[in-house]
Amino acid sequence: MSNRRKSSPPPTPELKRRGLLLVLSSPSGAGKTTLSRRLLARDPLFEMSVSVTTRKPRSGETEGVDYHFIDDKRFTEMVGRGELLEWAEVFGHRYGTPRAPVEAAVAAGRDMLFDIDWQGTQQLSQMMGEDLVRVFVLPPSAEELRRRLIGRAQDSAAVVAKRMVEAGTEISHWPEYDYVIVNATLEEADREIDAILAAERLRSRRRTGLTGFVRNLLKEL
């Protein structure tokens, strides 16, 4: 045994783990979309879940990036075959999360981000259970939420008022989430999301690679 080995312990082995599914929900205007974009930009382990939808592409939207655009018949077929983890109808169009890419990602140790509301989260929870990490983002105050909604130049006063009512419904579901953060500043919210992810990646049930590691450890004792 050399002195070098005594003074420098071996590095932590790179261990395979099961991926996690991060759900970020919040009322419109609480900063969820900005936080999602920042997370995807800084964390290479994450990819965004791409939904299927029956609505037509808008200008600037790309098939396979923004959505998978499918027709009503195909959507109905996917629902019937259990190929969607969650789905909803909004203004006459249907939106859903395909199961196959999500299951492939977690099995390969990749993480996926979902921008869905409390109803989608409830459906996803029933299907993916312990793979989920559910984070609710609260605005720091009602005044700040109103200010952020007004700040979006595109929305009329009527739309802002409607969004405030919807915000109340969404917010009332915060206790159904695993974690809750208050988005007072983006930097603080980023740090809190990073801590949640660092911890959740250390969860025993995700660390599938440890089974073999511990088996070898026990053999060598």
Add this chain to the structure above:
Amino acid sequence: MSNRRKSSPPPTPELKRRGLLLVLSSPSGAGKTTLSRRLLARDPLFEMSVSVTTRKPRSGETEGVDYHFIDDKRFTEMVGRGELLEWAEVFGHRYGTPRAPVEAAVAAGRDMLFDIDWQGTQQLSQMMGEDLVRVFVLPPSAEELRRRLIGRAQDSAAVVAKRMVEAGTEISHWPEYDYVIVNATLEEADREIDAILAAERLRSRRRTGLTGFVRNLLKEL
């Protein structure tokens, strides 16, 4: 509304939360005692749980700091009254965790650290359930564990051999813990423990102060 308010959102309100109970378990020699000492030194929210024991104080040990030293009659009485969250007998002496200070700590939003083995953890899980955050500390290799045990000058070869056998039993219980970390370097293990604590303090169910905060938020929407 002044410009100053527009450009600087209000700070996150200081919110009361329920305290958490951190259990660090590991085989002897994996660094648990060192990691505990470092955590208590850097994190002012933590205090160590002080056990009761029926053994006599050793030189240098202080009543109320290292242990509460009690007699057999009192210990039996505490067991009978359900005043201990977990207890065990080791080499003819009994050791246990008093319930009252633990319940007072979590209710007041203070966190407590427990240095207990897998059997104590199982008992504590039944009593304190969701207040617990259970972390198992693995050594990076069997060779490194042996080296650390040999490094403790006070232990004979026979004691080291016995510890290695006990280590196997302890390690086999790692899947019962919420989190598992590999203690390759103290700095990395510290960072992982800090991430786990930062995340667990953001858990919805501990953030009791948010109930009032959200009630006010909804009123003002």
